[in-house]
Amino acid sequence: MRATSRCLAIVALLLVSAAPAGMAEQATDGQKPPPSQVQDHYAQGQVWYEGKWVRMTALLDLCRKARKAMQAEVQRSGDTENRVSTITKTLAELEGKYDADCVPVKRRLAQALAKRSEAARTLAQPPPAKPRTIAQMRGSRGGKKNQKKNRARNQRENKRRQEQYQAALKRYKERREKAQKALGQAEADAKGAARQLEKLHAGLKAKQKPLLTERTRITQEARSTSGRVGAHRSTLLKVAAVLAAVPESVRLRFGVVEWRNQFYSVADLKHLHASIVDEIQTGRKDAARTLTAKGQSLPKTWTHPRQKEADALRALIRGAEADIADAKRAAT
Numbered sequence: 001m002r003a004t005s006r007c008l009a010i011v012a013l014l015l016v017s018a019a020p021a022g023m024a025e026q027a028t029d030g031q032k033p034p035p036s037q038v039q040d041h042y043a044q045g046q047v048w049y050e051g052k053w054v055r056m057t058a059l060l061d062l063c064r065k066a067r068k069a070m071q072a073e074v075q076r077s078g079d080t081e082n083r084v085s086t087i088t089k090t091l092a093e094l095e096g097k098y099d100a101d102c103v104p105v106k107r108r109l110a111q112a113l114a115k116r117s118e119a120a121r122t123l124a125q126p127p128p129a130k131p132r133t134i135a136q137m138r139g140s141r142g143g144k145k146n147q148k149k150n151r152a153r154n155q156r157e158n159k160r161r162q163e164q165y166q167a168a169l170k171r172y173k174e175r176r177e178k179a180q181k182a183l184g185q186a187e188a189d190a191k192g193a194a195r196q197l198e199k200l201h202a203g204l205k206a207k208q209k210p211l212l213t214e215r216t217r218i219t220q221e222a223r224s225t226s227g228r229v230g231a232h233r234s235t236l237l238k239v240a241a242v243l244a245a246v247p248e249s250v251r252l253r254f255g256v257v258e259w260r261n262q263f264y265s266v267a268d269l270k271h272l273h274a275s276i277v278d279e280i281q282t283g284r285k286d287a288a289r290t291l292t293a294k295g296q297s298l299p300k301t302w303t304h305p306r307q308k309e310a311d312a313l314r315a316l317i318r319g320a321e322a323d324i325a326d327a328k329r330a331a332t
Contacts (some may be wrong), residue, residue, distance in 0.1 A: 042246065045254040049242050056246070056254045059239045060265050066239075070232040080222045087215045091208060098204040102197060109193035110267050116186035122179035128168035131161035236262060251326040257320040259313065266320055273313045281305040 033041075033048050046053040134154040243263045244254060256263050264272070288298040 008067050013214075021261070023278060028029050042250045045111050045275060047246055048243050049239070056243065056251065056256050057265075059243060060256060060263065060268070063236055063263060064234045064265075064268055066232045070229055072237075073229045077222060077229070079223050080218050080225065084215060084218055084222075087211050087218075091211055094204060094207050094211075098200060101200055105200065106197050109190055109197070111269040112186045112189035112193060115182055116190060119183035119186060122175055125172075125175075128165060129174050131158075131165045133158050133161070194208065237264065249327055249330075252320070252323045253331050255324055257316070257317060265315060266324070269313065269320070273310060275311065276306050276310045280306055 038048075040045070041053050045056050047056055047059065048054075098230060134157055151211075200245045240262055243251060244258070244261075246256075248258075251258070255265050257266060257269060259269060259272075280288075284298070284302070287302060291298055
């Protein structure tokens with residue numbers, strides 16, 4: 001019942017906001033009837049609507065159906081908004097989980113790429129240069145003794161340089177072999193991390209797809225709903241324009257009552273009033289329950305936002321019933 005009351009409230013707001021000033025001056029569809037016929041048809045409870053004479057009570061039925069259909073569309077629109085909100089929230093949660101799952105994988109990928117770059121730099125280093133050998137000098141001064149000492153010294157130096165070169169070459173090869181293994185491992189780790197990221201992304205897309213499809217469908221349905229609401233509102237405005245041109249005394253004779261630029265039967269107004277009262281009572285209970293949970297009580301001065309509307313509508317119904325009775329007595 002609460003949802004119905006809220007829908008009725010939304011419909012009422014839509015009608016009030018859509019009703020233009022000077023509505024009684026709007027022209028009806030179709031060719032206007034001769035003025036001489038108007039009073040005779042008024043006496044029969046008929047008005048000129050869309051090119052023909054129609055009973056005012058029939059227009060009230062039309063309004064009732066339009067409002068009911070509009071209420072259903074508003075309810076459907078509210079359900080649609082809730083569904084879109086739920087889908088959007090779910091999508092955000094999926095993306096949040098995806099981002100969180102990607103963090104450690106992206107970290108491993110970055111580490112693997114850094115190791116690969118380091119290994120590549122090592123492999124790009126040139127090998128150690130071969131040592132320059134000191135040539136044995138012949139015919140040098142100083143005699144054979146000095147020549148022998150020089151050759152021995154040069155041989156030792158050449159041996160030392162060769163040993164240093166071999167040690168450097170061994171270290172170079174070891175570093176290169178280690179870098180080659182590290183490069184292979186880093187490339188394997190990078191590919192593995194990249195594949196895992198692709199898998200996570202594919203999983204996200206697979207979960208998103210039905211939700212996005214559903215949201216698109218709902219959005220398109222919402223546009224259709226908006227169009228239907230507009231059509232019902234247009235019908236209500238056209239009927240209101242026709243009935244507003246009828247003198248109030250004539251309208252009341254046939255039970256047509258104006259409320260906020262729209263026209264109702266007394267029975268319809270009583271139903272609307274009952275729905276507002278139900279909303280007020282529900283609001284009071286909710287407010288009391290909330291305050292009780294906080295250890296407080298509902299103030300005696302508490303008033304629902306729609307209380308004034310309910311009071312005004314109740315006064316209108318009472319006045320309308322009296323006016324209708326007077327109008328009927330005057331017509332007899």
